[in-house]
Amino acid sequence: MKRILIKNARIVNEGTIVEGDLLIEDKFIKEIGSSISPKTSDIQIIDAEGNYLIPGAIDDQVHFREPGLTHKGNIETESRAAVAGGITSFIEQPNTVPNAVTQELLEQKYQRAAEVSYANYSFMMGGTNDNLEELMKTNSKNVAGIKLFLGSSTGNMLVDDEAVLEKIFSNTDMLIATHCEDETTVRENLEKYKAQYGDDIPMKYHPLIRSEEACYISSSRAVALAKKTGARLHVFHLSTAKETELFTNKIPLEEKKITAEVCIHHLWFTDEDYDKKGSLIKWNPAVKTAGDREGLWKALLDDRIDVIATDHAPHTLEEKQNPYTNAPSGGPLVQHAVVAMFEAHHQNKISVERIVEKMAHNPAKLFRVEKRGFIREGYYADLVLVNPGLPWNVKKENILYKCGWSPFEGANFKSRITHTFVNGQLVYNNFKVKNIQCGERLLFNR
Incomplete structure (x- = not known):
């Protein structure tokens, strides 16, 4: 022993x-x-x-790129970086190649993680416009939840059929996690800037293309649908102060049916950093204004936002150096997330106790993780x-x-x-x- x-x-x-x-x-x-x-x-x-x-952090949103995108990262390499960064458990997303949208494909990811992962793991089941039957087979005891992309991002898993969305929200008691950006708004904004700049749009316009309006329209629809259907909704990576108005701090986390997450990059960077960092801070949803960052911090500390995560999403430097329309969104963060939050503590923005609450306790409570996220005998x-x-x-x-x-x-x-x-x-x-x-x-x- x-x-x-x-x-x-x-x-x-x-x-x-x-x-x-x-x-x-x-x-x-x-x-x-x-x-x-x-x-x-x-x-x-x-x-x-x-x-x-401290209890090891539980990162409820990562993209470790396996299978199919392993030139960017894989379960072994990225979980290795995660434990170096104090993240001992992760929940990985379904937009790999192929997308994890059948029970068979989902289980293959679990089998691979069992062979190579340094950290504890779970994988989200991916929802599409036509896989409701497969979603209903998901085992709530050993799968973290269902992931829906309500705005397109890496992996082309957009769910934009409102009738299908209502069926999913109405027919599962699983936690539904959403990426919220309104596709119509994003496309209209993109076409406007493409007309002016072609493919080489200056990176500083990313938060105007993936705009506050696009985020709020989508998040507010998801929240309204969850209220209508009684679904258990968790909105990933809030990026605007306006969206925080959709969430409450008036009841304990254990009683909330609608919860929210913020990511390290939205708490750290602002649109003023695009001139220096360029596509290295290009995420979906976009890093936005200093006012948005301030609003996210406020909502995090008053408990309208429940969880801090990374949305770890590696791409190669070569891919990131493409012109705007071909430069993928996302960046690697698991190795530096916990120390970045401790840096915020040194800046008197957050206490150590609250870091632990938002990065370990609350993910464990929110997903009902068994015997993890706390320091308990x-x-x-x-x-x-x-x-x-x-x-x-x-x-x-x-x-x-x-x-x-x-x-x-x-x-x-x-x-x-x-x-x-x-x-x-x-x-x-x-x-x-x-x-x-x-x-x-x-x-x-x-």
Whole structure:
């Protein structure tokens, strides 16, 4: 039986920070206490030296590109980067090649992850205009939810038949996660700028093409449909202050049927960064104004927004260097998401307790993840040690994404992930990922 004793940690859990020790036994947290003495000689002791011990982050939206797009990334490479960044569980999206829109194709992704994933995993079942029967076969106990693209993005999985949407919303008790951008508005805006610039549209116009109006029209329709049908709706990657008005903070998360997520890039960058970063910060939905960023932060902190995620979506640098209309949207983020939020903590924008709430506790509550997302005795030992005073610089040599770049390249972070444990195994230690692919399939209490 493998035992690890973590001593002298600042344990961050459920709104408190307590100095103490934690004992891992095999896959699980065996004991939490103010001072735990080793009872056997075969125990490994790690001195946390007063650093933060947090539950591993659960990233509810990633694109790891396998199958079919593995020149950009794959489950092995991107999960490896994730554990280096303190993300111990991920939920991957269906817009791979082929799209995960049948139970057979969905299960193939699970089988592959079981072979190669460093982190725990789940995969969304993809909805289309004509696969309602397949959607209804989805097992709510071992699949995170159903993903619907209400605006087109990478993978061409647009669901734009309103009758079909209502059937999906009415006929499943699964969580429905949506990408919300109004397709008609986006296309009209794109044609206007193409008429002026051709394919080489300046990148700064991306947030005017993928506009506030496009986002709000789609998000408001999805929320209205969820209210009409009683569906369980989770709106991915809010990018505008206006959209936050659609969500409430008046009831506990466990009672909410309509929830929202914000991503790291929408909390970090603004449209002023396009001149410097160009297509490296081209996402769908687009990074927008400083006012939008401020509104997203406000909604995150007052609990209208429930979850922080990454929408990790790698592309090669060569692909990103294409003219606007051919430069794909998305970027890699899992390795730098947690430390980016700790940087926001250093800037007095958010407490460490709230980072843990939004990146670990709330995803676990929202998806009803079994025995993960908290530091509790009997829970899986998915744990991360963070040194808040160990500065480092993001550079090509320490970027682990298969695509080899990061929108944070050149950034200096004050905090560093020093250790990551997945299912009780120390998989990452100070810039080194161990060859321990011990990720397990997430299960859900539904």
